[in-house]
Amino acid sequence: MNYLAHLHLADISNTSPAGALLGEYARGTVDASLPAALQTGIILHRRIDSFTDAHPLHASRVQALPPPFRRFGGIITDMMFDHFLARHWCRYHTLPLDTFVQQIHAGLQPDRYWPEAMVRLVSRMKQNGLLLYYREFDGIITALSRIDRRFKRPTPLPHCRPVLEQHYADFEQAFLGFYPQLQHYVLRQALGLAG
Numbered sequence: 001m002n003y004l005a006h007l008h009l010a011d012i013s014n015t016s017p018a019g020a021l022l023g024e025y026a027r028g029t030v031d032a033s034l035p036a037a038l039q040t041g042i043i044l045h046r047r048i049d050s051f052t053d054a055h056p057l058h059a060s061r062v063q064a065l066p067p068p069f070r071r072f073g074g075i076i077t078d079m080m081f082d083h084f085l086a087r088h089w090c091r092y093h094t095l096p097l098d099t100f101v102q103q104i105h106a107g108l109q110p111d112r113y114w115p116e117a118m119v120r121l122v123s124r125m126k127q128n129g130l131l132l133y134y135r136e137f138d139g140i141i142t143a144l145s146r147i148d149r150r151f152k153r154p155t156p157l158p159h160c161r162p163v164l165e166q167h168y169a170d171f172e173q174a175f176l177g178f179y180p181q182l183q184h185y186v187l188r189q190a191l192g193l194a195g
Contacts, residue, residue, distance in 0.1 A: 001052050001182070002082040003121075004131050006045060007104050008093065012183065013190035016041040017104055018114070021122070023049075025115045034113055040193050047189050048182065052078070057178040061171055068156045069163055075147060076160060077171070079140050084175040086135040092179065101131045140164075 001009070003021065010020035019041015026042045034042075052058050053074065061080070062073030069076060089097040105126045110119045125131060133139035141161050148157040164171070 001048055002078045002134075003125070004082045004134055005078075005085055005179075005182075006048065007131070008085065008100075009048060009183070009186045010041060010044070011093070011100070011104075013044070013186050015044055015190055015193075017107055018111075020045055021108070021118055022114070024121075025118050038113055040190075043193060044186065044189060048186060051182060051185050052178075055178055055181070057174040061167070061174050064167060064170065065163060069160055072155055072157055075157070076144065076164070079134075079144055079147075080164065080171040081175045081178070082134050083137065083140045084172050085179065086131070087172075088176070092183070097135070098132065101129075104131070137164075137168075 003024075006020040006023070007017050009015075010017045016037040019038040021041075022038055023042040023045020030039050030042050032039070058077055058081075061077045062070065065073045065076065085092065086097060089100075093100060095103070108122050108126075110122065114122075130143070133143070141164070144160060145158040148155045
């Protein structure tokens with residue numbers, strides 16, 4: 001899953017939004033010197049990613065993409081699922097998306113545990129309204145083009161619009177079937193981590 005989903009899942013599980021994002025950057029064994037809330041967020045982030053990647057509805061969307069897009073299918077599917085989370089937000093949260101994002105922005109304040117890359121990400125997220133931009137299909141296409149710049153060699157990501165338009169309804173149905181299962185999984189995992 002991508003940023004919006006990780007932040008939403010942190011919110012509904014009463015875990016750390018900063019820890020949810022930190023999971024994107026932490027590698028290897030979780031640093032025991034981190035505050036417990038950040039450790040839990042990292043662990044939960046990893047479990048969410050593992051559950052998502054192994055889930056048949058996510059995997060089927062990756063496999064349905066034609067070459068050369070399939071190689072980047074995990075990234076594409078995660079972004080599309082964030083798009084549908086934003087589009088169907090009222091099914092999954094009592095607050096309007098705009099209000100939720102404002103609260104997340106206010107709560108995400110850099111501290112000494114954040115790597116510089118995460119500081120930059122959160123700054124861009126706030127300045128560009130990135131999480132709200134996910135509601136629009138064009139926003140996802142733009143985000144995928146920006147992801148392409150992180151690779152050393154060009155990828156097909158900037159050219160995936162026609163494929164995503166063709167598979168749009170299938171992505172939506174997969175997300176709607178998948179996300180309630182992910183929420184249930186996360187709530188059980190958070191309870192276990194708290195205990």
